[in-house]
Amino acid sequence: MNIHEYQAKDLLRGYGVAVPRGGVAFTPEEAASVARELGGPVWVVKSQIHAGGRGAGRFQDNPGGKGGVRVVKSVEEVASNAAEMLSRVLVTKQTGPAGKEVKRLYVEEGADIKRELYLGLLTDRGTGRVTIIASTEGGMEIEEVAHNTPEKIVKVAVDPATGIQGYHTRKV
Structure with missing residues (x-):
C-alpha cells in the first residue's frame, strides 16, 4: 500500500x-x-x-x-x-x-526525542505472512542496523489464520 x-x-x-x-x-x-x-x-x-x-x-x-x-x-x-x-x-x-x-x-x-524504536509490519513474500519487525535501534537507518547488527532486529511471522497473538507481542 x-x-x-x-x-x-x-x-x-x-x-x-x-x-x-x-x-x-x-x-x-x-x-x-x-x-x-x-x-x-x-x-x-x-x-x-x-x-x-x-x-x-x-x-x-x-x-x-x-x-x-x-x-x-x-x-x-x-x-x-x-x-x-x-x-x-x-x-x-x-x-x-x-x-x-x-x-x-x-x-x-517538534518533539524532544528521548529514545527511538523501530516497529514495522510487512508481508514476507517468501512465506506470504505478515511479519512484525522491531528493534531498539530506531531511527532512519534500519537497513544499516539489519546489515551491521542483525541480532538487534526481532522478526515475528504471524499466521493469517490466527492473527496476532499474545506470544507475538511478548516476543517483540
Whole structure:
C-alpha cells in the first residue's frame, strides 16, 4: 500500500494512537500557515514521497545540501525550507538515482526525542505472512542496523489464520 506519512498518521490518529500534530502543505505559504497553527518553537518539515530514507536523501539539484527531513526553529525557516524542497527531486537509497519529485510536505510539531524504536509490519513474500519487525535501534537507518547488527532486529511471522497473538507481542 503506498500512502504518505501524513495519511498513515491520520489513520493511526483515527484509531486513538498518539501521534504528533501536523498538517500537509503543497506550497511554502501553506507550510508556514500549518506551522503558525501548530505553534512553536520547533517544527519538522518532511518531504512526502513513497520512499524511506528521506532525511538521509539529497536533492538532485543540490547533492551536497540538506536532506528531505529538516528540523527548523521559526515559521520563516519552515517557509524557506519548504521552498527548497517542493517541486525538487529527492534521491534516497530506496528511490535509486532517478529519485522522486516532492509534491507535498508534512509539517509536524517538534518533539524532544528521548529514545527511538523501530516497529514495522510487512508481508514476507517468501512465506506470504505478515511479519512484525522491531528493534531498539530506531531511527532512519534500519537497513544499516539489519546489515551491521542483525541480532538487534526481532522478526515475528504471524499466521493469517490466527492473527496476532499474545506470544507475538511478548516476543517483540
